[in-house]
Amino acid sequence: MGPTIKIVCQNLNGPCSFIALCNVLILRGDIHITPPSRQSVTYSFLSALVGDHLLRSSSPKSPLSLEAALEILPSTRYGLDLNPRFGHIDGFRQSGEAKEEGKQGSGELALFAMSKVPLLHGWVVDPQDEQTWDAVVEKTGDYDAALEKIVEGEVIAGEQVEDGEEDEEKVMKAVEARSLWTAEQEEKVQQAHLIRKFLSASRTQLTYHGLFLLSSHLAPSSLSALFRNSHLSVLFRRPSTPTPSSTPQLGNEGPALFTLVTDESFANEPDVVWESLEDVEGGASEFYDGALSRSSPRGGDWVRRRGEEGLISRERREQERTDAAAPLEGRRPPSLSAVDEVARYEQGEGRSDNE
Secondary structure, eight states: OOOOOEEEOBOTTOOHHHHHHHHHHHHHTSSOOSSTTOOEEEHHHHHHHHHHHHHHHOOTTOHHHHHHHHHHGGGGGTOOOOEEBTTOTTOEEOOHHHHHHTOSSOHHHHHHHHTTOOEEEBOOOOTTSHHHIIIIIITTOBHHHHHHHHHHHHHHHTSOOOSSHHHHHHHHHHHHTOTTSOHHHHHHHHHHHHHHHHHHHTTTSBOHHHHHHHHHHSOTTOEEEEEETTEEEEEEEOOSSOOTTTHHHHTTSSOSEEEEOOBGGGTTOTTOOEEEOOSSSSTTOOEEOTTSOEEOOTTTHHHHHHHHHHHHHHHHHHHHHHHHHOTTTTOOOOSSOOOOSEEEEEEOOOOOTTO
16 A cells, blocks of 8 residues: 555636646655645645656656756746647647747647656547548547648538538438539538538547547556546556555456546545546446545535535536637637636655555
């Protein structure tokens, strides 16, 4: 059993991406929050720790990467522009702004790379679905490009198409009435339909193929940052051999993946440290303590519901803010919300096997 470690919890408007990065560094022992009696931390305090870590661990061979990471660090208070690629669990493309300016890698990616924190997602197309793979991965690649392809197809079809079966029928009817389209236009409309169908079927930004890749490719006891549901969380791959305290419950058939529970609703629940990641909707997830034994909130279902409602509320506000900013552009949902001045820092039993 490793030592008790405090983790940073997310308050109502806390910056999930930055908190996930900090918690990975804390669990690995790369940064330390002192004194142990501290109950809260400011964004400035945490960013200073991360900035110091980047300077201490940087290599002279990658000055551009360090510069990009330090430049983007202040922006973590407001949001990160993460653009997943649909062919790989570690695939993220740099932002359009970075590409236009000719930068060698965007600051968002450099920040995690310099921190040696793997940035992952499970929003991956199954290659066995050859038609979808060709349209979404081979001919599109990433989320930003997918939105552009959808808009392009809708313009050709002559209508803006929303999600839903009725709208899907409209698209197919437009495809059938393509007598005036060129072969290129027809292909673009069909691609837009396949892309929209994939995005609609993977609303949680996680597919079962992606979940399989995460489970099978991550090293035992590894820590990483997982992008899912427009949110970043700490992802832990359990050890190949369960700890003695968890053997009776988990055996060799227990969950392989866990996400760190950081909602402040659970800040006073020391037995709730991890949540299993077993399906794309989250319906099969269960809570586990720091030793990976099943647990439940001492506050009962009320605490669980409060945590779930808080997450749903944050996601709804983020989506509403995005829709208000660009109602017709179909922009990517933000990966984190605006940050309050103080992020909660409460006791948890997160444990890294490297300790």
